Amino acid sequence: MTAPAPLLVVGDALLDHDLCGRAERLAPDAPVPVLSGNRRTSRPGGAALAACLAAADGRPVTLVTAVGEDDSSTCLVRLLGDRVRLVRLPLRGALSTKTRVLAEGRPLLRLDDGDGRAREATAEACRAVADAGAVLVADYGRGTADELREALAAAAARVPVVWDPHPRGGPPVPGVRLATPSAAEARSLAGRPVTVPDGDGSSALQSAARDAGTLVRAWRAAAVAVTLGGRGALLSHGETPLLVPTPVTAEGDACGAGDRFAATAAGLLADGGFTEAAVRAAVHAATRWVAEGGVRSLSSQGDARPGSAADDALGTVGRVRAAGGTVVAAGGCFDLLHAGHVSLLQAARRAGDCLVVCVNSDASVRRRKGPGRPLVPLADRIRVLRALECVDAVAVFDEDTPERLLGELRPHIWAKGGDYALGRLPEASLVESWGGQVVLFPYLDGRSTTGIARRAASEAEPARRPSERERR
Template sequence: MTGPVPLLVVGDALLDHDLSGQADRLAPDAPVPVVHGARRATRPGGAALAAYLAAADGREVTLVTALGDDEAARTLRRLLKDRVRLVELPTTGRLPRKTRILARGVPVLRLDDGDGRAAGATEEARAELDAAQAVLVADYGRGTADVLRDALGRAAARIPVVWDPHPRGGPPVRGARLATPSAAEARVFADRARPSAGTAPAGGGGCPPRPVADAEPAPPDARTGLRRSAADARELIRAWGVTSVAVTLGESGALLSHGDEPLLVPAPDSVAGDACGAGDRFAATAAALLADGALPETAVQGAVRAATRYVAEGGAAGLRPDAKRPAPGETAEGRAHPDPVRLAARVREEGGTVVAAGGCFDLLHAGHVALLQAARRIGDCLIVCVNSDASVRRRKGGTRPLVPAADRVRVLMALGCVDAVAVFEEDTPERLLEQVRPHIWAKGGDYALTRLPEASLVRSWDGEVVLLPYLDGRSTTELAARAALDPAERPVGRAPTARR
C-alpha cells in the first residue's frame, strides 16, 4: 500500500466561533472586561476538528456525524468541503455551536447553543464501519457513538479503534486499541468504574453514563497527579476492556498504560498558549499512527509531539480553513517546531512584543543561555535566528560548525525561554528579519563597538536594537579547543577565556 491508511472518524461535530480582541478596561456598569476590536474566526469543532486535523496531515478522512439543515450545519459542510468526506446521520435538532470571547488570546466567556443529537444509525454508516481500516471515535456526548455502538464493537475486533471519551458519553467498546481521556476525565471515569461505586464488575465492559456538571472536573493535585493518573488508567483498562489507555496531562505530556507500569511521554517543549483542540490533535495523530502500523508507544510519542506543536503554533486560533490541503502522504510531521513568522504575526495581533536574537549557537554554552533568557524577559515571545551550516562555514571556516543545524535547532528549542527557531542561509539575517519583523532585535553586549548591518532595517518598521549583557569568557572556539586536548592537559573548573 502506498500512502497513509484512510481514517474513519465517528463522533459528534460542533461548530466553533472565536471573537478575539483587546481588553484594557472594565465596563462602567459591571465588573466585566470590555473586549473591543474583536475579529471573528469560525472553524470545525468536536469530531469535525479531529477529522479536519487528520485530513490536514494529508490523510484520506471520512467523518460519520449527525447533521441537519440549520445554518451552522451548512457552514460546517462548507468548511469541510474538499477535505473530509461526510456520511451524515439524522439529528434531533440544530448543530451545537460554541462561541468563545477572548481578550489577548485568553478566553473570558464561552456561549453554547444548539441541542442536536444523533437520532439513529444508517445502513451507509454501518457499511463504512464494516469496511474501515482504522477508526477514531471522537465522542462529545451527543449520541453518535451510542447509535453505532454495535458496529463499533465489530470494528474493534479486527482493526485499530482509538476512542476519545467524554464524561457525557458512554465508555469505549471492548477491544478498543487505545482510549485517550484527559487526567480530569480519567478521574471521573475511574471513580464511576470502581466496584466500590456500585458500577460495572471487573472486566464488565465499563459503566453507563450519568449526568455530570457542566464544569470540567478538577485535575488531580500536582503532588499525586502521576500516581493517580496511573491508577485511573489501570482501573479503566479493567473496567472498559480496552487494550491501552493514554491519559493526557496537558503540558506535561501523556501517561500510557497497558495495565502495568505506565510509560510517561513528556512534552518535547514547554509551550504556553491556547490548548483548545489539543486533545483532538492528540487523538487524531495517535489514531493515524496506529492505522499505519505503529506500536502504541510510538503512536503516543508522535501524538504528544503533534499536540505540543499545535499549541505552540497558536492552537485553534492558528488553524487556516482556507489553506491548501497537503497532497496525500505529505504529513505535518516534518514541522518539528512552531512557524516563526506565524508566531510573530499572532503575538503582534494580540498586542504583544516580539523579540528576536541571532547567532550560530555552535556548542551552546552558558553565555548563549544567559543572553537568550534575558532577551525573552523583555517580550512576549523569543524567536532565534540561526545561521545555516553553509553560513557558519563561510563565517567561521571549514572546520565549523561542530554541530549541524538540525541539532542546534533542537537544543535551542529545548530551552524554556525560546519560542521558535528559524534557520537562515545568508551571512546576515536581514531577509529573515523582514519576514519576522520583531519589535526588538537583541544582541550580546560584546557587539557594543560593532556596526550591526541589520540595525537600520529593524528601525525601518519602528523596531529597536538592544544590547544585553554577555557572560565574559564563554566561547565556542575555546570550548572546542579544550575538548581537543588530551584529558590530562585539560584545565579543570576554569571557564574559557576567549571572548567568543
C-alpha cells in the first residue's frame, strides 16, 4: 500500500475548550440554567485541528502557524505534541481561544478570548511552502495566510492548494485547486446578506450554486465546494454544479466537521486524486466525524496510523462507543456483492451510528461454500465493501463463524437478513451476553451469489458446435 503523501497546513491555530456539565435547574436570581458536574477539556482548534485530523489519516503533516509565549500558546504546543511538525511564526498578542459551554452535549454559550495575530513571515515558513507538494490553508483571519500570501500564490501555480476560507480572512490566492466554504460563509463571501433566508431545500441549493459560481470566478479558483451540513456538499467548477449527498443522516456535534472535510479533501488531492473523488470522500469523512462524536472523539484518535482492517474497525467502534453512539455489525462472505447485500447493509447502517462489516476470509469461504469459491478474492471484497458509503469499517475473520470477532467488537446490534427468521442464530446468545441485540432486516427475494454465478456460467457456455475436423 502506498504511503499517504505529506501535507503542509498553513493557517491560524486556535485553542479550543469545552466546559461540559448538567443543567437540571434554573438559578434562583435569574432565568438561566445552572451548570453542575462540570468537566473541562482542551484541544487544538482552527488550523491546528485540521493538521491533527490530516495526521490522524496517517500522513506526515507540517503546520505553519503563529504561536507565542502566552499560556494558551504553550498549552496548544503541548497538545500538538509530536503529531505534526510545527513551523512557528511570531505572534503579536495572545493566542485566540474559544470556549464552548455545553449542557448534556448541547451548546449554551461560547466565549472567545485573545486577539493575537501573526506578526511576520519567516524564512523557514517560506521554505516550507516552497517545498510543499500540497497545501491546505485554514484562514481564520488572524494573519498567517496574509503574511505568506506571495509564497502561497506561487505554490498554487504548481501544486494542489485547498483553501478553507472564513469571512474574517482574505480571499484565496488565484489558482487554488479547491475552496471549501460553508453555505453561510459562501453567501457572505459572495456579497449577499446573511440574513436573507433561503426558504425550502430547492432554493437553498440554488443559492449555494449561485454563490459557488460567483466565488469560482471572483477567486479564479479551479473549483469551490460549498458544504451544506447534513445535505452534503455542492461542487462547482463555475457551470452546472455537482451535489454530493451525505451517505447517511448523522446526528451529533458538528463542530470541526468543516476541518474534517477540508483535511480529507486536501490529503486526497496530495495523493494525486481527482477533485470530485476528493469531495465525495470528504463528505463521507465529515459525516462519519459527526456520527462518531465529532471533537469528543479527537483525543481517542491520538496518533492514528494506517493499520489492518481489524485495527480500523476496533478504532471506529471505540470512538463511537466513547461518544455514546450505537455500534452495528453485519457479517457474510459478500462474494459477488449484489442488491440484496446492499439493501441489508444500508438498512443496518440506518439503525446506528456506525456499521462494521465482518467478512469471511478466503479460506473460510472455501470451507463453507466449497471448491471454486470465493469467486472474488478477499482484498477485492474488502475494497468493494469499503467503497459503499454505508460501510464505516471492515474486519476479517478466518473461522467458520464470526463469534471471536464479535467478542472483540461487542456491537450493540448484530444485523442479519430476514431469511434467518425461522431459527435462532448461533451468535444470538453471545451478542446478548453483553447486552446486544440480534436484529433482522427485510431481505430482497431472489438475490444470491450462487444464483448469479450459475446464470453467468450457463450463459457463458452456449451449445458447442462441432469443429470442421470433428465433422469429418
